[in-house]
Amino acid sequence: MGEKIKITINGKELLATPGKTILQVAEENGIEIPHYCYHPGLPVAGNCRMCLVEVEGARKLQTACSTKISDGMVVRTNTPQVRETVKQVLEFLLINHPLDCPVCDQAGECGLQDYYMVYGQYDPKFIENKNKKSKKATPIGKYVMLDQERCILCARCVRFTRFITKTEELGIFNRGDHSELDVYPGKELNNRYTGNLVDICPVGALTCRDFRFQCRVWYLEEFDSICPGCSRGCNIKIYYNPHRPHKAEGKRVLRFKPRPNLKVNRYWMCDDGRYGYKFIDENRIMYPLLKENGKQSEIYYDEALKKFADYLKENIPDRVIYLLSANSTNEELYVTKKFFVENYELENIFLPAEDIFTGDKDDLLITEDKHPNTNGVKAIFNILYKDFIKLDELREMIERKSISLLIVNRHELLDEVLEYVRENNVKLVYLGTNFNKTAKVADLVIPISVFAEKEGSFINVDKLFQMFTSRLEPLGVSVPEWVLFNNLSEILEYPLSYSSYKTVLKQMISEVVGFKNIDLNNFDKYGEMVEL
Amino acid sequence: MSVKILTKHFGIKDSHKINVYMKNGGYKQAEKALKEMKPEEILEEVKKSNLRGRGGAGFPTGLKWSFVPKDTGKPVYLCVNSDESEPGTFKDRHILEKDPHMLIEGIIITSYTIGANEAYIYIRGEYYPQAIRLQEAIEEAYQKGFLGENIFGTGYKLDLKIYRGAGAYICGEETALLESIEGKKGKPRLKPPFPAAVGLYDCPTVINNVETIADIPTIVEKGGEWFASLGPERNGGTKLFAVSGHVNKPGVYEHEMGYPLMKLINEDAGGILDGLKLKAVIPGGSSVPILRAEECDINLDYDSVMKAGSMLGSGAVIVMSEKTCMVKALSRLIHFYKDESCGQCTPCREGTGWMLKIINRIIAGKGRKEDVDTLYYIAKGIMGHTVCPLGDAAAMPVISFINKFRDEFEYYAINKKSMVE
Amino acid sequence: MSIEISENLRKKIEEIKNKFPTGKSPILPLLHAFQDELGYISLEVEEEIANIVGVSPVYVREVSTFYSMFNNQPVGKYHIQVCGNITCWLRGYDEIVEYIKKKLGIDIGETTSDGKFTLSRVECLGMCDHAPVMQINGDFYGDLTFEKIDEILDSLE
Numbered sequence A: 001m002g003e004k005i006k007i008t009i010n011g012k013e014l015l016a017t018p019g020k021t022i023l024q025v026a027e028e029n030g031i032e033i034p035h036y037c038y039h040p041g042l043p044v045a046g047n048c049r050m051c052l053v054e055v056e057g058a059r060k061l062q063t064a065c066s067t068k069i070s071d072g073m074v075v076r077t078n079t080p081q082v083r084e085t086v087k088q089v090l091e092f093l094l095i096n097h098p099l100d101c102p103v104c105d106q107a108g109e110c111g112l113q114d115y116y117m118v119y120g121q122y123d124p125k126f127i128e129n130k131n132k133k134s135k136k137a138t139p140i141g142k143y144v145m146l147d148q149e150r151c152i153l154c155a156r157c158v159r160f161t162r163f164i165t166k167t168e169e170l171g172i173f174n175r176g177d178h179s180e181l182d183v184y185p186g187k188e189l190n191n192r193y194t195g196n197l198v199d200i201c202p203v204g205a206l207t208c209r210d211f212r213f214q215c216r217v218w219y220l221e222e223f224d225s226i227c228p229g230c231s232r233g234c235n236i237k238i239y240y241n242p243h244r245p246h247k248a249e250g251k252r253v254l255r256f257k258p259r260p261n262l263k264v265n266r267y268w269m270c271d272d273g274r275y276g277y278k279f280i281d282e283n284r285i286m287y288p289l290l291k292e293n294g295k296q297s298e299i300y301y302d303e304a305l306k307k308f309a310d311y312l313k314e315n316i317p318d319r320v321i322y323l324l325s326a327n328s329t330n331e332e333l334y335v336t337k338k339f340f341v342e343n344y345e346l347e348n349i350f351l352p353a354e355d356i357f358t359g360d361k362d363d364l365l366i367t368e369d370k371h372p373n374t375n376g377v378k379a380i381f382n383i384l385y386k387d388f389i390k391l392d393e394l395r396e397m398i399e400r401k402s403i404s405l406l407i408v409n410r411h412e413l414l415d416e417v418l419e420y421v422r423e424n425n426v427k428l429v430y431l432g433t434n435f436n437k438t439a440k441v442a443d444l445v446i447p448i449s450v451f452a453e454k455e456g457s458f459i460n461v462d463k464l465f466q467m468f469t470s471r472l473e474p475l476g477v478s479v480p481e482w483v484l485f486n487n488l489s490e491i492l493e494y495p496l497s498y499s500s501y502k503t504v505l506k507q508m509i510s511e512v513v514g515f516k517n518i519d520l521n522n523f524d525k526y527g528e529m530v531e532l
Numbered sequence B: 001m002s003v004k005i006l007t008k009h010f011g012i013k014d015s016h017k018i019n020v021y022m023k024n025g026g027y028k029q030a031e032k033a034l035k036e037m038k039p040e041e042i043l044e045e046v047k048k049s050n051l052r053g054r055g056g057a058g059f060p061t062g063l064k065w066s067f068v069p070k071d072t073g074k075p076v077y078l079c080v081n082s083d084e085s086e087p088g089t090f091k092d093r094h095i096l097e098k099d100p101h102m103l104i105e106g107i108i109i110t111s112y113t114i115g116a117n118e119a120y121i122y123i124r125g126e127y128y129p130q131a132i133r134l135q136e137a138i139e140e141a142y143q144k145g146f147l148g149e150n151i152f153g154t155g156y157k158l159d160l161k162i163y164r165g166a167g168a169y170i171c172g173e174e175t176a177l178l179e180s181i182e183g184k185k186g187k188p189r190l191k192p193p194f195p196a197a198v199g200l201y202d203c204p205t206v207i208n209n210v211e212t213i214a215d216i217p218t219i220v221e222k223g224g225e226w227f228a229s230l231g232p233e234r235n236g237g238t239k240l241f242a243v244s245g246h247v248n249k250p251g252v253y254e255h256e257m258g259y260p261l262m263k264l265i266n267e268d269a270g271g272i273l274d275g276l277k278l279k280a281v282i283p284g285g286s287s288v289p290i291l292r293a294e295e296c297d298i299n300l301d302y303d304s305v306m307k308a309g310s311m312l313g314s315g316a317v318i319v320m321s322e323k324t325c326m327v328k329a330l331s332r333l334i335h336f337y338k339d340e341s342c343g344q345c346t347p348c349r350e351g352t353g354w355m356l357k358i359i360n361r362i363i364a365g366k367g368r369k370e371d372v373d374t375l376y377y378i379a380k381g382i383m384g385h386t387v388c389p390l391g392d393a394a395a396m397p398v399i400s401f402i403n404k405f406r407d408e409f410e411y412y413a414i415n416k417k418s419m420v421e
Numbered sequence C: 001m002s003i004e005i006s007e008n009l010r011k012k013i014e015e016i017k018n019k020f021p022t023g024k025s026p027i028l029p030l031l032h033a034f035q036d037e038l039g040y041i042s043l044e045v046e047e048e049i050a051n052i053v054g055v056s057p058v059y060v061r062e063v064s065t066f067y068s069m070f071n072n073q074p075v076g077k078y079h080i081q082v083c084g085n086i087t088c089w090l091r092g093y094d095e096i097v098e099y100i101k102k103k104l105g106i107d108i109g110e111t112t113s114d115g116k117f118t119l120s121r122v123e124c125l126g127m128c129d130h131a132p133v134m135q136i137n138g139d140f141y142g143d144l145t146f147e148k149i150d151e152i153l154d155s156l157e
């Protein structure tokens, strides 16, 4: 890390790394310096002038976001002069800004509102007409709405499209107080990260068309999680409304937002992942289903487990196939392995490969593998990509091995396989979170809870082991897979006896070879590298 | 009789042509510099000359040149600032029209001194006829071998290009000028880094005003000490004063630094129009604080004007007679800064627009007494809080007009009409 | 959508590319060249320049709307730009511009119905020694009086 240097902020002596700015050092030490244009993920612009501070020896106030620290520097952020200046800059920002917070979707998480309460509170002097802008609440992309009247021209969004996505759809046109942030006439945002623009816009100029007016933000609660949309494993916060009925009809989850992790997604996430949250509350499998006389109907969970156990007993392991899912958590996969491989002695346990490599990826975050935990499967089952089976080889394999029981975890099988299964009376068990065609024709369907309803861990594309929590109850009678197999093992009389998620986790960490470096007592919240 | 450096050819027929310029000794200094002098020697003379930048800030030119880092492995650029858009300023235009070769000769010597092989003249877009004249002069210089490869057989190479602006005062600010040559909006950069280290295309760059550069051949010819001896201490040489407004003979007058302001107005410029009385003078371009008539007994050099509470700036002297309504005069200036604000930083963008709305409202007869304080309050809020000095340039006139003519402003706000008209 | 580029303009484009080979530097000279030829900067022109320089049209539009000399709308055959800044105002801008307005029957920012004249107010043109001044399509006219304005405007075809 090299030598640290000494700087004093508001009389407090601090040690800091050379090369950092005043604002960074202040933030690291819990000293708030107000700012709009500065964003840690973007190049410094220094245009909003909110972060002006006093630096001893300088003639004028300096912008904390752009001024690098130097040894012995003495900074003050709380002098009357600084306070007065910040107040006035804020007043400038507000003169042409509508004052209708009650109808603004940003209310509650707006930088103007927040700072006004702390630094503003002036007697308004502006009595003129506000400048007119050309666009009021206009869509500028699939997910993003622009309201130019609210824009404070901090250029965060412009820098994002210029330096992060490099797609350059946004610009600030005209000049002076007629400057307008906009897309090129007749064009729209054309990148796969547009939701981040809404996050970084400090005011209500860029809002989310998906989220707009769905819910006032102060009703929302949140918890940390990992996006399951692809193998990048972007760190996210899940926002949910705890006051609505937590039945499937009432949507609980209203949005995902990225959580900074410099090892993974920096400050961003892609739109596919962000707006992919709906599966948590829509089209969910809530109760077990059993097919009798060609028709599925709901049954009790215990009955379903018994039925599943019967199937396993009736069919010898050689004639059973289990298709793993790379959406399962490590803990779930670990218990799956305990149950099927070590106790039931199943050999035909595979991870289907085809939907893993879609060829759709980019240089920023999006990976080809649209599953969060393919590396988890590899680590726990000790298999390589070349061992993954292809779904179009499945029919042939079922035939060759005279398979009589096919257990599918979440996959969508090809029509020809479904047809073969039906014609040859192969029993089909579907374990999953949401309905698909395969679930709809299965002989037995057992619900499992989605990632957001359970604790767990995934291993991302870069072999980073990341843990996540949950504050949502599983819908219906769904449970995590490790609970399912733990229960099943009791019925089959070789009990695994896991009493809690923690016991699974601990055992897994101590047993899986690749995880030997992980120390649960000292776990880096930004993830730990594992070996595959 | 004053010494003439910059205007010495102005009366000569076809003074803009290379043959005329050469007949009067032109390009001899460039030849001498390249053949007989080391860059360090020239730098030394320029330092000794006490030449201070004529673009407005008055920064010592030799010192500026010495900031260019050596041996970075990157090219060094010279950019000549011919944006000349500060209201009241028109002195560089006269050099471009009447003696473009003196500028080119200065560019050759300067480029050689700072180690540049490529130089740009950034000329405001409106100076279209002047750009054509300058382009012709550059072509003449190429033909004579004063530009291009192997100049004067010394092996030194220099390319000189004109880059035309397109209507933006802010591009006179040196970093906005660089952005503009890079084909972008003229949005001033944050400093540091300074252009001497990170300038055009991220390379070390020197930016100087046209008049500054046009002084260089004479400094090489007569020596730094001679140049320094022309003005008071720390203010070397002569200066072009551009006098405009309510005078009988508006125009450009060259004088040694320290020339008396009242003499300039009454003798050179022929006194106040229609025999009226002097009311006020803006002594250095629209951005500097205004002086009341009784404050005008001063000498025109950087330090004296500063002592009087204003600045010499670009040397543009705007003269106002007793008939001038200060409220309306200020509204012109606010209009200008509001129009020309690049809009990137908050206080300047919002503050100038706000001030214009207030002053226009006062002029429209809808003023209130407290408007004057609000104007002052806004100007103070801009001052010192912006990315570039345009913010200060917009604030200073407001602050000084109100300080010096507050009664007129309050009169207009309360009585809904001008005190003087 | 693409625009017709004359032989002359094509030559100018090549010259500009050779003279200013670095980064986005060709943008301003290209905007000047296209405006000289076509009168104003349309969206098509911006996109064409973006193609030539190899940047997003957003960049070109940022530039073309930032600089006041680039017209983003068509203007009359003669673009009369009267300086309204301090010195010209001290020397009679108000009367001069009123006179032109009346003479042409248009306000500032408007174009005569025959498309011949557009009237604009501009900031200081650097001609204060000849205040009041105006510029018409690049040419300066100073020391304006009503008679002089008549003479100048009447002589324009």
Ligand SMILES: Cc1cc2nc3c(=O)[nH]c(=O)nc-3n(C[C@H](O)[C@H](O)[C@H](O)COP(=O)(O)O)c2cc1C
Pocket (backbone or CB within 6 Å): B052, B053, B054, B055, B056, B057, B058, B059, B061, B064, B081, B082, B083, B084, B085, B086, B169, B170, B171, B172, B173, B174, B175, B207, B208, B209, B210, B212, B213, B388, B389, B390, B393
């Ligand atoms: C808003 C603004 C406009 C300026 N306009 C000009 C100008 O038109 N011409 C000029 O030479 N300098 C202008 N300057 C000063 C330049 O930034 C710079 O200091 C100067 O070109 C340096 O040259 P000098 O040292 O030879 O004076 C301007 C500065 C500001 C802040």
Ligand code: SF4
Pocket (backbone or CB within 6 Å): A150, A151, A152, A153, A154, A155, A156, A157, A158, A181, A200, A201, A202, A203, A205, A206
């Ligand atoms: S839209 Fe938002 S992020 Fe973009 S410039 Fe305006 S305020 Fe900043």
Ligand code: SF4
Pocket (backbone or CB within 6 Å): A227, A228, A229, A230, A231, A232, A233, A234, A265, A269, A270, A271, A272, A273, A274, A365, A366, A367
């Ligand atoms: S990149 Fe992948 S992990 Fe990240 S948000 Fe997108 S889908 Fe989710």
Ligand code: FES
Pocket (backbone or CB within 6 Å): A034, A035, A036, A037, A038, A045, A046, A047, A048, A049, A050, A051, A052, A063, A064, A065, A066
């Ligand atoms: S945060 Fe420093 S100027 Fe905006």
